[in-house]
Amino acid sequence: MDGDNADQGEIGKFDQDASAWWDAKGPFAPLHAITPLRLDYIETRIGSLSGLRVADVGCGGGLLSEPMAARGARVTGIDLAPETLETARLHARASGLSIDYREIAAEALAAEAPGRFDVVTCMELLEHVPDPAAVVEACGMLVRPGGAVFFSTINRNMRAWLFAIVGAEHLLRLLPAGTHDARAFIRPAELARWARGSGLEMNHLTGLHYNPLTRQYFMAEDTRVNYLVHCTRTKS
Template sequence: MNGENADQGEIGKFDRDASAWWDPEGPFAPLHAITPLRLDHIESRIGSLAGLSVVDVGCGGGLLSEPMAARGARVTGIDLAPETLETARLHAHGTGLSIDYREIAAEALAAEAAGRFDVVTCMELLEHVPDPAAVVEACSTLVRPGGAVFFSTINRNARAWLLAVVGAERVLRLLPAGTHDARAFIRPAELARWARRSGLEMNNLTGLHYNPLTRHYFLTDDTRVNYLAHCTRTNP
């Protein structure tokens, strides 16, 4: 396992709640709520996942890996949190889905599986690693030329700090306090620069928002807080 580009405190934070990953009312409830949106967004951009080879970078407990597999994709899920991965394996076994879960860093997998995947997903990971640009580069290496890479992260500005940290963690208690460090949030221009440097072309940015009155998440053109980026590998 190559864990150089990893924060052990972040890994421990998610492993502490490993048994609760699949509790829709637990600490990962927001991820349960947004997974259908993320999944439909991916297929709206590239078409059906059926038959495609996908690697889910920073897969956590498998909340996105499983529904992608259920839609016919051949899914590899990677993460550096061992307890979380065990939860993912057990849940997939219980649902009868075949997913290859591995405890390996994106950079290490890229060294052994360059260009092997049609689609790479990297959701809510970049803001939790010391060197997000290195993860972007690894994701580009993993995808085949012409393949798609999807990132989901949080913009860095006062509004994002107010809504994603103060609002989501301290007021609404949607997430455990301390889930995010606003200093690690990533502006779209930064992500676009890392993508270009790694041979990726950014095709689309889509915002993801939460309405506290209706308690629903929705996609929007407003990328000032949470956003998803769809990129394509352009270089051979």
């Protein structure tokens, strides 16, 4: 396992709640709520996942890995949080799903299996690692030419700080306080630059929003806070 591009404090934060990953009302409730949106976005952009080889980078407890596998994808989920991965393995087994969960860094898997995957997903991870550009590069290496890479992260500006930290963590308490560090948020232009440098072409960008009155998440064009990106590996 190569954990050089990992913050042990971040890993510890997620591992301390490892048993609660599949509690839809627990600390990961927002991820449960947005997973159907993320899944639909992926299939809207590329079509059916059935039969595709997918790497879920920063898979956590498997909240996205499992529904992708249920739709017929051959999923490899990777993470550096061991207790979280054990929760993912146990839940997949109980759900009757075959998912290859591995405790390995994206960079190490990319060196081991370059171009092996049709699709790579990297959701809510980039803002939690010391060198997000290196993860983007690894994702570009993992996907085959013409394949798709999906990122989800948080923009860096005052509005994002107000909504993602003050609002979500302290006022609405959608997430535990301290989940995010605003200094680690990533502007779309930065992500686009890293993607281009990694052989990826950014095809589409959309925003992810929360309505506190209806308690519903939805997608819209505004990318000033949370956003999702669809990239394609350039053919060469």
